Amino acid sequence: MTGFSEKITNKVEQTMLSHGMTDVGSILAGLSGGADSAALVAVLCRLSEKYGFRVCAAHVNHGLRGEAADRDEEVSRSMAASLGIEFFSLRADVRAYAEEKGIGEEAAGREVRYAYFDRLMDEHGIELTATAHHRNDNAETILMNFMRGSSASGLCGIPYRRGRIVRPLLDITRAEIERYCDDNGIAYVTDATNTDESYTRNRIRHSLLPYIEREFNPAFVETVTNNAEIISRDEDYMRSETERICEKHVKDGSIDIDILKNMHPALTARVIRNMIAGAKSTEDVSSAAVDAVRGLIGSARTGAGVDIYGGVRASVSYGKLVIGERRGEMPEFSYTIAPGGSVYIPELGLTAHMGYAGKRDGSGEFFSFLGDPETAVFEIRNRRGGDVFVPWGMKGRKKLKNFMIDEKIPREKRSSVGIFTINGDIAWVIGYRRDDRFKFSGTGIKIWFTY
Secondary structure (H helix, E strand, O other): OOHHHHHHHHHHHHHHHHOOOOOOOEEEEEOOOOHHHHHHHHHHHHHHHHHOOEEEEEEEEOOOOOHHHHHHHHHHHHHHHHHOOEEEEEEOOHHHHHHHHOOOHHHHHHHHHHHHHHHHHHHHOOOEEEOOOOHHHHHHHHHHHHHHOOOHHHHHOOOOEEOOEEOOOOOOOHHHHHHHHHHOOOOOOOOHHHHOOOOHHHHHHHHHHHHHHHHOOOOHHHHHHHHHHHHHHHHHHHHHHHHHHHHHHOEOOEEEHHHHHOOOHHHHHHHHHHHHHHHHOOOOOOHHHHHHHHHHHHHOOOOOEEEEEOOEEEEEEOOEEEEEEOOOOOOOOEEEEOOOOEEEEOOOOEEEEEEEEOOOOOOOEEEOOOOOOOOOOEEEEOOOOOOEEOEOOOOOOEEHHHHHHHOOOOHHHHHHOOEEEEOOEEEEEOOOEEEHHHOOOOOEEEEEEEO
């Protein structure tokens, strides 16, 4: 092993020791066949000799790139065989899964991969899954989150550990990984989509970051990830302080409004966010939803309220802010949007964005239709009596009510499902199924949501 390879192995070892990744019996490594994951598996195998954990590898063929995807799978299988480690593989129809779930292919692929990792860990008694995210990935993620308007938690970057998922290479740069592979004769493949700059992350990787490093700060990746560590420490403190306040003052989903008003605004927002997250059973809470509740407590008028998510309502009751499940069906709501515009939808807790589309770019949902997008009417609403649409893959119409029954959506939740319409026709039952009549044919519009 060269001096450089030993240095990289030692850096990964220190990362793993610092974040409790070595004291386990087995680690599953996500192996795509690229340089990052190839280096990850090689370093883990070397460290396994010292720490005694078992290494195995898992590959997911997303079925999106034909022969290239099959090549990646075979390269991954060969590498695992050369290292003498167990290899698992899954062939998935990610495109069909994305259509079924009404999400983008990138998000669908992520869901499929992590579900597969979870299943393998459960079935084979594996304690951790290691992914090959590295320092450059972290910088790209932080920049993406910043440009999308993330909260402080989004500026902390990729965590070293989240549950059973660990990232041993987070202190290693992409250049170090590629040199490590070259020095050790490790074969890897390059995914052609990694150079496709229609994807936001690729534009950041190939255009924005090099420009910043060339024109402003050659050590920008190091700078931004170091800043993320500082933000992360501050975020840890604020999170613990918020939890302390909630434990002391939030009872049965309510808190005295005077207590909120006397807090620092940063803590007020965090307490509200925690209360919404508890009622919604998720950590994905938008800043717009928090702002809607802050506006509500300004008047402190008993009976005032706002729907902030499909099944969640915030209301004022005799000097208390109450956040909990909405009782009864949600009243009708409707919001219009146009290409190039955005609209916050409090009932869904989401901000919708729309733009023109000439081709798929990996983000959002894409629709084509007859007529001029500039004069078309685009609407996001909840259900109406008599709604019908043509579910993706079908040729005949189906009543929306029957579709919701088939999807086992509880009766009390049906009025909180978002519906996207084009010129009055349902184009997408958001989160469930698109309409077959609006298949994207290379030109049209795209719509996406942010929290």
